[in-house]
Amino acid sequence: MTTSSETAKPAGGAVKIVKDAVCTFCGCVCDDIELHVDGTKIVAARRACALGTSWFLNHEIADRAACYLAGRPATVEEGIERAAQILAGAKYPLIYGMSDTTVESQRVIVAIGDWIGASVDTTTSVCHGPSGMAFQGVGEVTASLGEIRNRGDLIIFWGANPAESHPRHFTRYSLMPKGLFVPGGRKDRYCVLVDVRKTRSARTADQFIQIRPRGDFEALWTLRALAQGISLDARQVERDTGQPLSVWQDLMNRMKAAKFGVIFFGMGLTMTRGKHANTEALLALARDLNKYTRFVVRANRGHGNVSGADNVVTWRTGFPFGVNLSRGYPRFNPGEYTASDVLARGEADAALIVASDPLANFSEPAREHLKRIPYIAMDPKETPTTRAATVSFTVAAYGINVAGTVYRMDDVPIVLRPAFESPHPSDYVVLQGIERRVRELKADVPLPGVHPAFPRPA
Numbered sequence: 525m526t527t528s529s530e531t532a533k534p535a536g537g538a539v540k541i542v543k544d545a546v547c548t549f550c551g552c553v554c555d556d557i558e559l560h561v562d563g564t565k566i567v568a569a570r571r572a573c574a575l576g577t578s579w580f581l582n583h584e585i586a587d588r589a590a591c592y593l594a595g596r597p598a599t600v601e602e603g604i605e606r607a608a609q610i611l612a613g614a615k616y617p618l619i620y621g622m623s624d625t626t627v628e629s630q631r632v633i634v635a636i637g638d639w640i641g642a643s644v645d646t647t648t649s650v651c652h653g654p655s656g657m658a659f660q661g662v663g664e665v666t667a668s669l670g671e672i673r674n675r676g677d678l679i680i681f682w683g684a685n686p687a688e689s690h691p692r693h694f695t696r697y698s699l700m701p702k703g704l705f706v707p708g709g710r711k712d713r714y715c716v717l718v719d720v721r722k723t724r725s726a727r728t729a730d731q732f733i734q735i736r737p738r739g740d741f742e743a744l745w746t747l748r749a750l751a752q753g754i755s756l757d758a759r760q761v762e763r764d765t766g767q768p769l770s771v772w773q774d775l776m777n778r779m780k781a782a783k784f785g786v787i788f789f790g791m792g793l794t795m796t797r798g799k800h801a802n803t804e805a806l807l808a809l810a811r812d813l814n815k816y817t818r819f820v821v822r823a824n825r826g827h828g829n830v831s832g833a834d835n836v837v838t839w840r841t842g843f844p845f846g847v848n849l850s851r852g853y854p855r856f857n858p859g860e861y862t863a864s865d866v867l868a869r870g871e872a873d874a875a876l877i878v879a880s881d882p883l884a885n886f887s888e889p890a891r892e893h894l895k896r897i898p899y900i901a902m903d904p905k906e907t908p909t910t911r912a913a914t915v916s917f918t919v920a921a922y923g924i925n926v927a928g929t930v931y932r933m934d935d936v937p938i939v940l941r942p943a944f945e946s947p948h949p950s951d952y953v954v955l956q957g958i959e960r961r962v963r964e965l966k967a968d969v970p971l972p973g974v975h976p977a978f979p980r981p982a
């Protein structure tokens with residue numbers, strides 16, 4: 525891969541400068557990083573936060589073979605052949621991961637899933653899956669981070685802790701920047717943090733509202749009722765939400781008075797009691813408030829390109845994750861087709877895992893079943909999942925060694941500017957090889973449920 529045209533090598537120095545490099549460590553996808561590269565080592569990452577600096581500076585080319593078959597070094601071609609044989613021969617294949625790779629690779633992954641009739645799932649199912657379900661049900665009133673930076677005068681964080689999870693969120697997008705309609709920057713914005721505990725983000729907020737643990741659903745519906753002017757029982761509100769009615773009434777007054785209100789939400793909302801019902805309430809609240817003023821909502825997404833995974837799976841199947849393609853058309857059913865559930869029930873008989881480590885974080889029944897079936901894993905580094913894989917590929921790291929496109933948490937596509945080449949192939953190249961071979965193997969075998977009038981795309 526070549527680096528961007530903005531790459532410069534200072535005269536007389538061995539260190540190469542890559543301007544406007546992109547950090548893919550978190551969903552902020554900061555694209556203003558200046559990398560200093562000495563051979564295959566990044567020695568400085570200007571403007572990156574502590575997490576981003578660690579991501580860049582600790583990057584090393586894995587001293588491993590590009591491919592292993594059952595733990596033995598093999599050529600990439602041998603690995604592709606074995607991987608295609610496993611996937612094409614499976615009755616119930618599973619595909620999982622996808623959040624830490626490029627959009628280009630994600631497209632190929634979904635295509636493979638389509639050819640083999642797999643369940644295709646991403647890491648969204650274990651983080652913002654409930655949001656994906658809520659978006660399908662309620663829709664989303666939203667805006668780009670650029671619009672929020674230029675207009676947002678009331679910023680609410682709900683169940684999110686950007687000070688620790690997205691360290692440049694405040695300074696780059698949501699609180700500090702001076703914008704077109706908020707020329708005073710931080711002085712022109714009011715920030716509220718709603719959470720069950722006082723996190724580091726509370727220090728930056730003007731107001732912290734501590735709600736009763738697992739009381740998000742009740743708190744959001746209290747706000748929805750207040751938005752409609754419905755009178756509520758003060759004692760019940762305080763008992764259900766942990767805060768007096770007056771606190772919620774004040775917040776609602778502030779929300780209605782805002783010129784451009786924003787709610788950012790995190791896994792503190794989506795992974796607590798109520799899950800997708802919480803997110804639906806939040807999305808509906810933002811929609812309700814548009815009767816009075818402009819109000820938008822955005823999820824604070826974690827992995828660098830998890831938004832890309834949602835987008836690509838949705839373009840190609842109509843649903844963001846947990847999609848089954850075995851009948852030749854997509855079916856969406858989280859809990860049935862999501863990877864951890866498919867594995868825990870012992871249903872999959874083969875798997876393709878891309879840039880994810882389920883053996884480190886899935887439930888024990890899911891991990892045990894994955895170890896029992898043949899599976900293919902690809903990752904830039906050695907992980908428990910690559911170590912136990914039938915076919916394991918060591919691939920180049922996206923963003924650092926591989927060009928391509930990723931989606932920021934607000935669904936804005938960002939072009940990567942890699943720092944240096946890797947001796948390992950990109951997952952894109954390996955996946956294309958697998959797709960090509962799977963198609964050859966499947967050429968004369970009609971897949972179940974494929975209607976002759978609607979053949980699969982060429």
Ligand code: SF4
Pocket residue numbers: 547548549550551552553554571572573574575576577690691692693
């Ligand atoms: S905020 Fe996120 S994307 Fe930006 S530099 Fe830090 S880790 Fe990287």
